[in-house]
Amino acid sequence: MALMTAIEDATARFRAGEAEIASAFFSQPRPLEQHAFMLRIQVAREIRNLVEISRGELTEQVDRVDADMTRDEIVAELREHYYETRHYAMLGNLLEGITGEHLDWKVLAQERETADWAAAGRREGKLKRERAAISPLHAAAAQFNSGGGGSVAFGMIGLAGGAYEELLAETAKIILHDEMAHGEVLGGRNPLYALVTSEEDAQAALEVVRDYSALRLEGRNFQFGYPLSGERVEAIVGGDIEPIGLDALEAAYAGAIDDEEWLDRYRAAPKPLAGATVLR
Numbered sequence: 001m002a003l004m005t006a007i008e009d010a011t012a013r014f015r016a017g018e019a020e021i022a023s024a025f026f027s028q029p030r031p032l033e034q035h036a037f038m039l040r041i042q043v044a045r046e047i048r049n050l051v052e053i054s055r056g057e058l059t060e061q062v063d064r065v066d067a068d069m070t071r072d073e074i075v076a077e078l079r080e081h082y083y084e085t086r087h088y089a090m091l092g093n094l095l096e097g098i099t100g101e102h103l104d105w106k107v108l109a110q111e112r113e114t115a116d117w118a119a120a121g122r123r124e125g126k127l128k129r130e131r132a133a134i135s136p137l138h139a140a141a142a143q144f145n146s147g148g149g150g151s152v153a154f155g156m157i158g159l160a161g162g163a164y165e166e167l168l169a170e171t172a173k174i175i176l177h178d179e180m181a182h183g184e185v186l187g188g189r190n191p192l193y194a195l196v197t198s199e200e201d202a203q204a205a206l207e208v209v210r211d212y213s214a215l216r217l218e219g220r221n222f223q224f225g226y227p228l229s230g231e232r233v234e235a236i237v238g239g240d241i242e243p244i245g246l247d248a249l250e251a252a253y254a255g256a257i258d259d260e261e262w263l264d265r266y267r268a269a270p271k272p273l274a275g276a277t278v279l280r
């Protein structure tokens with residue numbers, strides 16, 4: 001849809017910005033603590049579905065199936081829970097694998113309510129809720145680049161050096177697959193496509209997408225220990241970057257292994273995981 005062109009283009013540039021942050025991070029060895037910090041924030045971003053299931057949302061939905069919820073809807077829900085849970089599991093394993101410290105998602109869930117390291121995530125959530133209160137269009141626009149469409153994952157594809165980097169690269173492919181293959185996050189399936197019906201809608205949505213994405217970009221740079229300068233981040237916000245389109249994302253996860261194969265490889269690797277980019 002022509003009205004969506006500017007929104008798609010802006011998103012594809014912000015996506016490239018997040019990928020640039022991840023590749024800049026891995027372009028040189030960094031202290032173990034920085035890797036652990038980066039991973040902990042990522043893991044905390046992936047526990048949302050565990051929190052939902054723990055609250056009983058899934059049980060409640062199962063009770064509605066064949067009444068006001070369809071069988072296909074529950075399958076889609078379960079698939080999303082499975083995907084997000086496996087993102088959590090792989091990244092959590094990697095965090096434990098490099099640090100040797102036991103991870104507990106409930107502790108993370110508690111910490112992210114107030115901890116400094118989770119401030120960026122909280123700011124993103126707040127912006128999303130505020131925009132969502134304006135209108136369904138604003139809500140969909142605030143969701144449009146949510147999850148970044150695997151942007152950070154894109155920046156980790158092709159990492160090599162040690163078991164840590166190789167497993168991270170495989171994790172990134174699986175995450176990209178999950179975001180691209182079935183999610184509503186990307187492409188024409190996103191609800192925003194149906195909601196943008198005029199030039200004004202497109203303008204309003206673009207503004208929300210840009211605000212949200214700029215906030216995400218800042219949060220990413222913080223997460224990765226500021227591998228990009230403030231000027232570079234500003235330039236990216238201004239659009240000075242090659243966009244990463246959906247075809248590039250799709251091509252990037254070709255040949256992704258499944259999570260069983262991933263776990264076999266993880267288990268076979270000596271612990272703590274050796275990382276060529278990890279300074280111990």
Ligand SMILES: [Fe+2]
Binds near residue numbers: 046
């Ligand atoms: Fe995820």
